[in-house]
Amino acid sequence: MAQLTADRRVLRADLHGDRIRAASGSMVAFEGDIDFKSAGMGAGGGMRAALKRAVAGESLSLMDCTGHGRAYLAKDAMDVLVVDLAGDTLTAESQHVLAHTDGLRLDVQFAGLRGMTSGQGLATTTVTGQGQVALVSEGPIMALEVAPGQDLVVDPDAYVGCRGQLQMGLVSGVSWKSLVGEGTGEPFSLRFSGHGLVLVQSAER
Amino acid sequence: MQTWNPATLPADDNVNPHVFCVALSGEWFMAKGAMLAYYGDVRFEAVTAYSSVASWVAARFSSPVYVQDWVVAAGHGKVLLGDRGFDLNAYDLDDGNLTIKANNLLAFDQRLELKQSIVPGFVTLLGTGKFIASSNGPVIFVEPPFRADPDALLGWADCPSPSVHHDTEWMSASMAGMLQGAMGRASGEERQYDFTGQGTVLLQSSEIAREDPAVLRLIESQTQLLTTSQAGTLGQRLVARAQQQQH
Amino acid sequence: MPFETVNSKVVRARVSPQAPVLARRGAMLGYSGRVGFRPVRGQGGGMAGFLGAAVSGETNPMMATEGQGEVLYGYRGLHVTVLELDGSAPLVCEADRLLAHDAGLQTSVQFLGSGGVRAAVGGAMTGQGLFTTNVHGRGAVALLSHGGAFPLQVAGTSIGVDPQAYVGHVGQLQVDVAARMGLRDAVGRGSGEAFQLRISGSGTVYVQASEQKF
Structure with missing residues (x-):
């Protein structure tokens, strides 16, 4: 079972033949045999995903990390926090999502009130299911x-x-x-x- | 995950190195943009607007250059302050004075008095009370005699205002011309603030300069010292500089 | 110990006539004592070193700190990591990562990667610094990084590092620049092409938690 561990500004992702998803461009180093491949928006395929991609822009572009080893993930030297979810939902601004384990479902939403007024980008991400999600913050x-x-x-x-x-x-x-x-x-x-x-x-x- | 609520948040203390919690009961002066979040019944009013209902405000905040960057927070609650993820520190003055970089001052209680320093970009706090300031990395305290790079200088307490020191060796190497190309741009080492006497100097790691709107107002107000023809010459030089930097 | 860590972003150096310090220009935060600063050329390797620097673009404006006193160094709020070199292997890093070092240490410019690799990467590494600086000798070095540098030990294996997150390395290590399909998504946002550094052998690699250069 893939394990996410926060170490101040770096997230250690230990992979045992399984998969995690991480923000594109967030890999700073890795040990072992790990493949990185674009996973698009993390919102499934089809028209619905394409529409969301258009709305969300680059705010949540993800990559699949698969294999055996340890990947070091980070974003602009921001602090990392790992949140454990047990079937409940976390809502986060998309640019703060660094990585998540395979069992979680990500959904990019029209942000409603906040998104419409802030000009900060329209993408809010909801994360649901059982697993770990890593957030970055200043x-x-x-x-x-x-x-x-x-x-x-x-x-x-x-x-x-x-x-x-x-x-x-x-x-x-x-x-x-x-x-x-x-x-x-x-x-x-x-x-x-x-x-x-x-x-x-x-x-x- | 550690969680906080109004009862568990500290009163007038740091939540973590980067966030300070003010237990508001009355009034505080706060820099615009410093508030991250709050619980309770809190109102924010421009200092200028608040001074019309509370006459003491004008006596405490006597800097026309900085007044528009500040508000009065009034009411009851817990207010969380932060600044660019910098380190935050509280300073207690006991009938004292401390001069600090205006950009790094986030809040001060209404017992303190703020005045503009002679040194551009700095303000002086006087009296007895608490204020909150940010620094890039933890604050370093040193004692005079000490020479500080202007970009790393956060403030000073008790000692006399600094004078400007120019490094002789640096200047002569520069004047010798052997490195004229490389030396065209000042790097900071040729000029320092020289502190002498008794007191404490506060330093931070030098930061990438942030535009301080008050500096423009300050310099503009000082152009009144110029004669009409001098003002014209300055205007031409500024236009030339702006054009040069466009290319 | 010529460099004392004051906090994560500032070091203090005790300078004496026997122990001058070379530092990046603009890195002096303050000092006490009788200390003078003198601009010097970036690379300490004489004419050859200077030519190398001119060719590579690795010109790093440095200054000598001389006299007797204590000097604080830091740069734009970047994190500082102090390394003690025992002389057994040079430190390899990009020149602008050098905040300060013992003046007794020698620096030289090295071209990272051989012809084959160079042909493979073409001009795409421009701005990323295929040229690096070697720091030789015994003494202390203070390195700059965005957010702090963390060490990764390599012992007979190889690791992959994002070139933008690479800070430097010490030891018997071989660095290869490799383009890799799919890695486009993993490294180098906006760089258009994806490269990674494959580092193998035995030694320590320093990596920062950010893709930001400064």
Whole structure:
């Protein structure tokens, strides 16, 4: 069973004749006998996948890594976090997905509210199933709890992903606009309510 | 995975080396863009707008060059601050003063007073209170006598303002012309800030310069020192430079 | 120990008349004591070395730090790795990875790969530096990397490395540049062609967690 291990800014992927998927261009070194092959969008084939590819652009181009050995994966010296999924769903901004094990299903979605307003790219990725997914972030990721009566407001540039039963709304208004200034940053912030975890990085993109 | 909520987040302390959590109860000054996320009931108002309802604001924030890059955060909650993934540190002043690179100052509590430093790109904080600043890598503290590269200088406390030192050997090697081609561009070693006296100098690894909008405002305000003909000459030189850099 | 690690991005060097230091220009963060800086040519190998540098484009503006005192070196917030060379094998790296080293160490330019390989890769490695710098002798070297360099041990086997993530190596190692079908997806985003370095023999290879050059 392929195993993903985070070591600060590098992800070690140990392969035992099986397969993982990783962001294209993320291999920095490997030991053993490993093949790397383009896997396209990670959204299956056919028209649906083609449409998603058009929407998502280059934001989540994946490659298959197969064979025996250890691959070292990394992206722009960003911190790596491995999340274990046990049948539940993780939502992440596509550019933060570094790799995932074979048992998981990736789906690229129209991001709805956030994607439409942020100009950050329209691709949000949902990861579902049993296995491991590795995320990259500027500085370590903080997992912030959201519960009823305990809403969280996040700068869209610092938002990485979320997990749980969450609703996301936009906060604009005078207060937020004065915070980000004219012409810089996002004119909106994200307000999360419900029950779950929001993943936040320590830098603006 | 370690998780955080408003109760478990630290109060006025680092969450990790790159994120600081302010336990807001009242008002803080914050640089635009420094806020990553918050819990609670928090409002952000431009410093200029807030000063019309709270007259003390103008007395605390006395730098017209920087005022538009700052807001007042008011209310109750936990506010998380970050800056480019840099290291963040809190500094406690006890009836003291510390001068810091304006780009690296993220927040300060409303008891402190901010003034523009004589050294361009730096601001001085005075009084008793806490402020948060970022650095590229951990901060290095050294004592005078010390000479610092301007790009690596983060700030200084207690000691007199620095003077500029030019390296004699470097200048003479440069003037000798044997390396004129290679020496055409300044690399920084020929010029340092010279600190003397008692105090502490703060350094960081030099960073790729980030455009500081306040520097433009600062220099523009200083062109009032020029006569009309001098201002015209400066204008021509700037136009020539801009044209040269386009090619 | 001429280089003391201050933190992940800064080193401190004790400079004395017996132990001057060569460093990349623009890397001095600050100093105390009676210390002077003098610009020097990038390669220490005399005329041949300089010619090599001119041909290869591996010109690396360096400076000598002389006198008596303590100097801090760092560069643009990049991570710094200090290596102690015992003289048994040179350090091979790209010249612009050199933050600072003992002035007693010798540097020379080497063309990485032989004619056959060169023909195979054509001009495609341009900008990636087929020419490398060899650092010979006993002493300390401070290397720059984006995000830190991690060591990979090679012992009688071979490993593959993304050229953009390659920092340097020490030991009895053979480096081959190989184009490989399919690798286009694995390495060198936007480079149009895919290459990997196949490194075999025995020694240590230093790799950074990023494809960014600086």
